[in-house]
Amino acid sequence: MQTETLAVRSVDLPLVSGEVMVADGIEGEDPQGFPRSGTSLLLRGELRRRGFHVRSGPLRATSTGTSGDPVLHLARCTPPGAGEQVLGAVTAPGDEKAAAAVRDVFGQLEAAFRPRTVLLASPRSFCAGVDRAIEIVERVLADRGSPVYVRKQIVHNIHVVRSLERRGAVFVDDLDEVPAGATLVFSAHGVSPEVREHAVARRLDVIDATCPLVTKVHAEARRFAQHGDTVVFIGHAGHEETEGTLGEAPDNMVLVESVADVAALRVADPDRVSYLTQTTLAVDETAGIVAALTERFPALRAPRSEDICYATTNRQEALRAVAADSDLVLVVGSVNSSNSQRLVELSTRQGTSAQLIDDASEIDPAHLREAAVVGLTAGASAPPELVEEVVDVLAGLGAVTVKEREVIQENVHFALPRAVRAR
Numbered sequence: 377m378q379t380e381t382l383a384v385r386s387v388d389l390p391l392v393s394g395e396v397m398v399a400d401g402i403e404g405e406d407p408q409g410f411p412r413s414g415t416s417l418l419l420r421g422e423l424r425r426r427g428f429h430v431r432s433g434p435l436r437a438t439s440t441g442t443s444g445d446p447v448l449h450l451a452r453c454t455p456p457g458a459g460e461q462v463l464g465a466v467t468a469p470g471d472e473k474a475a476a477a478v479r480d481v482f483g484q485l486e487a488a489f490r491p492r493t494v495l496l497a498s499p500r501s502f503c504a505g506v507d508r509a510i511e512i513v514e515r516v517l518a519d520r521g522s523p524v525y526v527r528k529q530i531v532h533n534i535h536v537v538r539s540l541e542r543r544g545a546v547f548v549d550d551l552d553e554v555p556a557g558a559t560l561v562f563s564a565h566g567v568s569p570e571v572r573e574h575a576v577a578r579r580l581d582v583i584d585a586t587c588p589l590v591t592k593v594h595a596e597a598r599r600f601a602q603h604g605d606t607v608v609f610i611g612h613a614g615h616e617e618t619e620g621t622l623g624e625a626p627d628n629m630v631l632v633e634s635v636a637d638v639a640a641l642r643v644a645d646p647d648r649v650s651y652l653t654q655t656t657l658a659v660d661e662t663a664g665i666v667a668a669l670t671e672r673f674p675a676l677r678a679p680r681s682e683d684i685c686y687a688t689t690n691r692q693e694a695l696r697a698v699a700a701d702s703d704l705v706l707v708v709g710s711v712n713s714s715n716s717q718r719l720v721e722l723s724t725r726q727g728t729s730a731q732l733i734d735d736a737s738e739i740d741p742a743h744l745r746e747a748a749v750v751g752l753t754a755g756a757s758a759p760p761e762l763v764e765e766v767v768d769v770l771a772g773l774g775a776v777t778v779k780e781r782e783v784i785q786e787n788v789h790f791a792l793p794r795a796v797r798a799r
């Protein structure tokens with residue numbers, strides 16, 4: 377990698393100390409025009425993680441500057457098997473801290489240059505419930521125009537949420553934020569009867585995007601509770617799906633998160649205990665908790681069919697098929713996505729370190745240094761194009777050979793609610 381620095385004048389500047397502009401092209405007099413590089417995404421992400429305020433875009437350099445002008449740092453490189461690239465970042469005059477950080481990240485990126493194999497886990501990304509929930513919001517926006525209110529994130533992915541916000545969706549935590557009579561969509565994670573009643577009291581026009589597989593668990597909770605059981609719900613405290621399901625029978629349901637919780641359980645009648653689970657749990661960990669429950673309560677009743685959904689199960693199986701052969705696993709998904717978090721944990725249990733990334737800019741270049749084989753997957757709420765972006769960015773660091781490992785084909789599709797279909 378060849379690096380150089382030069383003072384520049386530009387219509388996009390000045391910069392203040394602590395600010396860096398990552399240029400994805402240079403226009404104007406300066407002769408340094410360079411091809412857009414996915415690697416600049418990594419540069420941006422790493423500088424942000426180091427606490428710098430990062431801007432990006434084309435740099436319109438008007439002329440070469442003097443010592444009091446911002447400093448353009450250029451790095452020219454040709455990673456093995458990839459085309460020539462030039463990375464550019466501009467720091468404020470005299471901002472040595474930012475300049476040193478840019479140079480250091482250039483070095484980190486160079487250290488990550490190598491040919492790689494990417495093992496793509498399949499299935500990955502959107503499941504039928506997420507597809508359906510997003511389509512519901514899109515259709516309601518198209519039919520009614522904005523604003524369309526959505527309780528909580530429609531699915532747990534920040535890119536999906538931002539995209540719908542740009543089109544007029546308004547995400548709220550509390551129904552009191554929604555004007556009386558407005559249209560409100562319930563998210564894919566489901567809501568408790570109390571929330572439904574609140575919506576009726578506020579005279580909201582509700583469209584329910586709850587995944588049918590979550591609705592199934594709610595129905596089981598009511599059935600077991602009506603039977604007089606203590607219903608043990610295996611799930612994660614604070615997750616919206618957990619809150620919604622527990623709300624079906626708050627006096628009869630109890631949450632357990634671990635085998636240790638099972639040992640501490642107190643129930644009215646040990647012969648009348650049943651269990652249900654959150655749809656997005658780790659299959660292997662949940663089996664351990666169910667085994668502990670069965671040992672304590674031999675008459676334990678199980679749900680009629682598995683609560684952990686097909687999409688969660690398939691993504692975990694697909695990850696198993698790539699994790700053991702990978703030096704590093706990248707899981708595309710947001711931090712509040714339960715099934716994405718479970719994929720990270722599963723990979724770690726398989727002995728392969730994993731990084732959860734919202735998008736390619738969050739890849740830590742230091743993790744790529746020794747990674748000749750990268751396993752790649754995405755949680756059920758992560759858009760597939762973000763996976764493609766990761767492959768593109770890796771290809772900027774050296775030739776990439778992509779191998780897909782498909783463990784099962786998914787052909788699941790859920791019908792839209794009648795209220796949306798009829799419009």
Ligand code: SF4
Nearest residue numbers: 503505506587655685
């Ligand atoms: S992960 Fe499973 S339960 Fe959740 S929305 Fe997708 S299909 Fe439905």
